[in-house]
Amino acid sequence: MAVPEENYTAFVEQKKREIVDFHLKNNKFYKNFIGEIDTFQWENIPVLKKSDFQIPLEKRLSIGYNKKTVYINSTSGSSGDPMVFAKDKFCHALIWANIMHRFAWHxxxxxxxxxxxxxxxxxxxxxxxxxxxxxxxxxxxxxxxxxxxxxxxxxxxxxxxxxxxxxxxxxxxxxxxxxxxxxxxxxxxxxxxxxxxxxxxxxxxxxxxxxxxxxxxxxxPIINEYGASELDVIAFENQTGEWTVNAETLFVEILDENNKPLPLGKEGRIVVTNLYNKAHPFIRYDVGDYGVLDEKSTAKHPILKKLTGRTNDVAVLPSGKMAPGMTFYSITKKLFGDEGNVKEFTITQIQSDTFEIQYASEVALTTDEINRIEKVFTNFLEPNLKYIFTRKNLLQRNKNGKLKQFTSLVKNTP
CATH class of the missing domain: 3.40.50 (Rossmann fold)
Structure with missing residues (x-):
């Protein structure tokens, strides 16, 4: 992008202000969402979640846009809140130009x-x-x-x-x-x-x-892409193996549980603003993931140090302990990897004390293998939990073809 590094912070601040002002003037849904809050300070602007969008799309579109003049799609629902969304045609074209540019790196x-x-x-x-x-x-x-x-x-x-x-x-x-x-x-x-x-x-x-x-x-070579269909590519692995954050069309923040920005290097919720979508507001939008921005990030060249999992993937145990679902999944993955028999698996927390592990394998796990796995779970989680091991020929994917690796059916409160 032509804007030099030393001017990039000011450039992004201008684009942030422009998109907020546009939606406050032209989008009734967003105006009602903001209410009487002073938006002069960026940190005062409330964070949008997918659940906030659970009203008909036509009620979320800005003045001058309708279903015939915008690009419409929907999220997969893998985070628990499927959502129909819209992008204006200029924004949609900009996103594709951005994707093509990043793929061209390789x-x-x-x-x-x-x-x-x-x-x-x-x-x-x-x-x-x-x-x-x-x-x-x-x-x-x-x-x-x-x-x-x-x-x-x-x-x-x-x-x-x-x-x-x-x-x-x-x-x-x-x-x-x-x-x-x-x-x-x-x-x-x-x-x-x-x-x-x-x-x-x-x-x-x-x-x-x-x-x-x-x-x-x-x-x-294997290249890792991180994105959200309702936004754009959020981060894309460059030629040197770093996850370059998209600072051209997005503004990416890492926030704590009180929606306050965290310093570089600290883990928190990934919250994204689309700087160009005028048809539909995605301003300080919680994508549902945890991540860390690298300490060497700059306004023009932010780097995603790591992506640590989804915010809703938490196992809440009877004792009140909360175990990150993706950590739970990765430990199970290592255990199954030792056997070389299990092709893939999913974990579902059915009740606070009960987990179902569905797995696809050549042969069923033996009693000794199950006992060993349960022992590791006990050490990692807590005693007196129940585990149901269900062998399948193939695991069920969602309608978009994704495999939801960890799901909790228990509310995320102790």
Missing amino acids: GVDFNHSYQARFYGMPLDFKSNKILRFKDFLSNRYRFNIFDLSASGIEKIITKFKQKKFTYINGYTSSIVLVAKHLKEKKLVLKNLCPSLKICIVTSEMLFEDDKRLLVETLGV
Whole structure:
């Protein structure tokens, strides 16, 4: 961007003020949300959550915009609050230009590079054919991630042998499952598809051991993308392995539980402002994740040091102890990894003292394996908890094809 570093803070402050002023003047929903609060001080502006948007979209659109003049989509609902949202056409075009710019860092040209796409798809005939046609026009081939059985993955591998894909893009869990199958078969995807140059994963957590597996079995560099469909790319791994935060179209903050900004290097809630969406307000919007901005971040070049999980993924135990769901999941992942039998799994807290672990595997876990896992859980969580282990041939993904790794059905209060 042409704005120099020394002027960038002032530039962002101007864009923040412009978008707030626009929505206060042109958006009744946002005006009512703000009420009589003085918005001169940025920290006074209240934080929006997905639950605040649970009213019809037409009541959230700014003056001059309607459903026919905006881009409309919906979130997957993986955070618990599915939401329909809108972007004005200029904002939507800006987002795509931003995505194309970041992909180009790694040699991906949207006009010529052929994408192997691992995203969800509608399964009804008409919608499926429309999406397939859009994929054709966009130079990409979409795989059916709802069938990741051994035979389903073999069909995917066959396509890689037949087509000259340039790069892979899609949900982390689906690509990891393909990688595990490749490892079992002692195959490297790059050897089967020599045109393949890179893999860009998104939408789900990428653990370090999974990244090593992907590098080993795909045979190409792995790039980590973090974004939200209602916003834009939030952070994208650059050529040196850093997660560069999008400071061109977004303003990203890390806040504490009282909505106060935290110093660089401190973990907190990721709150994002879209600086250009005039059709629909996303101002100080809580995306539902925890993260840390690197101490060396600047206004023009912020860096996401780490993404630590979702704010709603917390296991609340009978004692009142609260255990982060993604930490719970990562410990379980290491335990299952030791066996090499479990392909993937999900954890659901059914009651405060009861967890169901659904897993897909070649063979069922033995009693000794289950006892060992329960012992580790007891040490990590607390005694006298109940665990239900349910073996499945395939795990159920949501309608968009994502795998929700940890879910608590218990309210997040002790």
